[in-house]
Structures are given as C-alpha cells and as structure tokens.
Amino acid sequence: MKIEDTAGIFRTMQRMPLNSLELFFTIAKRGSVRAAAAELNLQPSTVSHQLRALEQQLGVRLFVRTTRSVTLTDAGHELWEQGLPAFEKLRRAIENTQERDQKIRGTLRLNLPEIAYEVCLADRLAEFYATYPDISLDLTLSDQMVSVAAEGFHAGIRFGHRLHDEVIAAQISPPHRTVVLGSSDYFQDHGVPQVPQDLVAHDCLQYRFVDSRRTAEWRFQIEGEVQVQPVSGSLTSSSLGVLVDRARRGHGLILTSDQLVARELASGKLVAALSEFAYEYPALYIYYPKDYRGHPCLRAFVGFFRSGEGGP
Structure with missing residues (x-):
C-alpha cells in the first residue's frame, strides 16, 4: 500500500466513531446488548446509550430489538458486510503500529478441545509464530469446561453454547x-x-x-x-x-x-x-476472565485468530 493511500485511510477514519463502530460489530457478533457489554467491559445501559447515539448519527436503525436479543436490519447488514473487513484491517494495522517497538513475549496457557486445535489453530500456528516469535503457547487438550483462572490458564476455547456471561469471549470460527x-x-x-x-x-x-x-x-x-x-x-x-x-x-x-x-x-x-x-x-470462541483483558500475549492471540472468524 502506498504511503499516500495509508494517510488517506487514517484521515478518513479520524472522522468516524471508531468506538461506536466497535460496539456495533460486537453487538452483531454476540447477538445481544448484554453479551456485548460483557465483552467490552461496559454496563448494558452504556452500550444501549452508545448504540442509540450511533444510530442517530447515521440516521438509520441498525438493529431490531427484543427483550432477549437484537437482529440486524437491512441497513445493519450492509454496515456489517461492507464495514467489518475495513474496520478489522485498520484495527490490526493500529495494533501492529503500536506494538512495533514493544515486543510481546511470554507464555500463554490455553485449555481447548482437540477439535478446536484442528479447526482453528493447526493451519495457522506457523503464521502466528512468525508474527509473534517471542510468544510461547502451552496447550492443554481437554473436553472439560474449566474455570481458566482457577486452573492456571489464561484462556480457553469452547463452543459458544457452553459459555456464560461472566467471561469475555471472541468468536474464532464459523458455526x-x-x-x-x-x-x-x-x-x-x-x-x-x-x-x-x-x-x-x-x-x-x-x-x-x-x-x-x-x-x-x-x-x-x-x-x-x-x-x-x-x-x-x-x-x-x-x-x-x-x-x-x-x-x-x-x-x-x-x-x-x-x-x-x-x-x-x-x-x-x-x-x-x-x-x-x-x-x-455454534461457533468456537476463545474465552477468558475480564481481569486478563489487558494481557499482552492474550490480546495478540485473540487479535490474530479472530481475524478468520465467521459472521453472524
């Protein structure tokens, strides 16, 4: 990409509500305001307020809301399909720029079933190590749902229907x-x-x-x-x-x-x-306690593997 093209992208994104767009994409992936709030470490009322502000700014309704879930409108689908690839690309570019001079190193301990390794990790681990050569992975293959912090892990991978609202979760596979x-x-x-x-x-x-x-x-x-x-x-x-x-x-x-x-x-x-x-x-998700949200190795892992996830 040419330098002038990159500069143009950043000038454009500076005029866009990035935090609000992140909120929109999280609600769309998780299927509810409450689940999105848990992932973003925000109060559900805050998420609802910011969503209304985004819809007012865009002048369109993005979701049809019920007491249990939210569903994308036609306008919401269009924003999802056209906006997510560009948003994820920019997010990764910003993270890579911020981390260029800050090598991420350490051991990341994960608990996951064999199917998660075969489907999500096996074909991409070489690329992950090339991107983050100073991160070591400690993988425990297990079918049992575990409390990752209590068992000495940083995160786990499980099917979405087995997760609860007390953890942060990011989708890393299609259904x-x-x-x-x-x-x-x-x-x-x-x-x-x-x-x-x-x-x-x-x-x-x-x-x-x-x-x-x-x-x-x-x-x-x-x-x-x-x-x-x-x-x-x-x-x-x-x-x-x-x-x-x-x-x-x-x-x-x-x-x-x-x-x-x-x-x-x-x-x-x-x-x-x-x-x-x-x-x-359901899809496979990586899940972890809110206290581990800022863990550098975990953030790098989640950011890398969620780039291949499926849509709602």
Whole structure:
C-alpha cells in the first residue's frame, strides 16, 4: 500500500466513531446488548446509550430489538458486510503500529478441545509464530469446561453454547455442521443410509469424551426437531484423528464437524451422507476472565485468530 493511500485511510477514519463502530460489530457478533457489554467491559445501559447515539448519527436503525436479543436490519447488514473487513484491517494495522517497538513475549496457557486445535489453530500456528516469535503457547487438550483462572490458564476455547456471561469471549470460527462420513468403498459395500434410523445397520465409530467418559451423541435435525439416533460400532476412541483415519480406510462411519474434515471431503477421501439432517453447533470462541483483558500475549492471540472468524 502506498504511503499516500495509508494517510488517506487514517484521515478518513479520524472522522468516524471508531468506538461506536466497535460496539456495533460486537453487538452483531454476540447477538445481544448484554453479551456485548460483557465483552467490552461496559454496563448494558452504556452500550444501549452508545448504540442509540450511533444510530442517530447515521440516521438509520441498525438493529431490531427484543427483550432477549437484537437482529440486524437491512441497513445493519450492509454496515456489517461492507464495514467489518475495513474496520478489522485498520484495527490490526493500529495494533501492529503500536506494538512495533514493544515486543510481546511470554507464555500463554490455553485449555481447548482437540477439535478446536484442528479447526482453528493447526493451519495457522506457523503464521502466528512468525508474527509473534517471542510468544510461547502451552496447550492443554481437554473436553472439560474449566474455570481458566482457577486452573492456571489464561484462556480457553469452547463452543459458544457452553459459555456464560461472566467471561469475555471472541468468536474464532464459523458455526459447525455435523456430517456422517465414510469412504466410497464402505458405502459401495454397505450402502448409503437414507435416514438417520438406517444407521442401526452400520458400523458407527464413536467418540468418547476424555474427561467425562461419555460417548458423544449422534444428533440430527429431523422435521425441525433435534433427535438423537442410537448407534453402535466396532470402535470407540477419544481421538478424533483415530476416528477420521479408520473411516478413511473404510472401517466404518463417523459423525463429526464439517470443518474438521474439509480436506478429506474436498479430496474425495471421505464422502458425506445424511447431509439434509445435519445438526448445527455454534461457533468456537476463545474465552477468558475480564481481569486478563489487558494481557499482552492474550490480546495478540485473540487479535490474530479472530481475524478468520465467521459472521453472524
């Protein structure tokens, strides 16, 4: 980017209400004023007041409000789609400028499930280390929801439906859809299930949570309702990698996140079935106590990985 182009961007942004725009994007991501207030460490009444001021300044309504949630209006959608990429780019540029002469160093301790590592971190860690070479990550893989501060962690990563309002959370993945997967050889030998009930006749390889020792349920969306289909199979494992490997070798079916097996689906090593009955999980979020909001390593990590998040 040319120097004169950069100067023009900064002159433009100086005339814009950056704090108010941050507030708008946070409400849109979190889906409620109260959740946005928790993330921004503000009172809900303050967030509501600042939102009204932004809408008055722009001359349009950005949200339709109910007692439980907020929904983007057409104008809000347009601001979200056109404004967020530019806002995030400017925010990262400002942070990089501020931190250029202030090397961030230290150890960041994270608690996360295996799926979060595979989906969110695995492909981007090399780039993260290149950007922040003085940060060391200490990763504990666990399915159990933990109080990060009490357990000695700086932050955790979990699906959004498992979080509570007492932590700050930032979205780092799109929502997930579950898929039933098998190899083409398996389906050729055993047939393709047409409805979830057909799975009783198949070898269903199951995931067991490490901490609770529970076996993950096979959930499906059937006629607008979530239903659990009982299954059985020749293998149960606490490793997603093991299950994906066995399915790829034609030894049974698995149920997992579409994001986890994107490469296998694209290459044809695994084939999806029952897609019309897919169950949707919320996005993955990194969460941490409000007291850790200013932790340099945590701020760098959140800022880096949230840049790839999905929209509302």
